[in-house]
Amino acid sequence: MSTLISEKRVKTRKPHRCFGCAKEYPKGSYMCRFSVANCGTAWTSYKCDVCREYEVRFLSDGDGYGYGDLYDNDPEGWEEVQAMLREEKGK
Secondary structure: OOEEEEEEEEEOOOOEEEOOOOOEEOOOOEEEEEEEEEOOEEEEEEEOHHHHHHHHHHOOOOOOOOOOHHHHHOHHHHHHHHHHHHHHHHO
């Protein structure tokens, strides 16, 4: 079982791949940086805004997923969330 150590929205200083969708985001993107501890190992990764919103809408507390699974397992749902965020941003 993984334990969330920290989570913070940051503006990236270099390109990063999102853990949820495995898509690459350029330097200067806003992403959620999170740190996790699991089985004595700690690691840090990033999630894009679409994956963060996808988690809120479709996942329950404790639902786990692997690298790229949010997009790979539900590309239509992921793209629906992306379109919704773009529409909200345009308002």
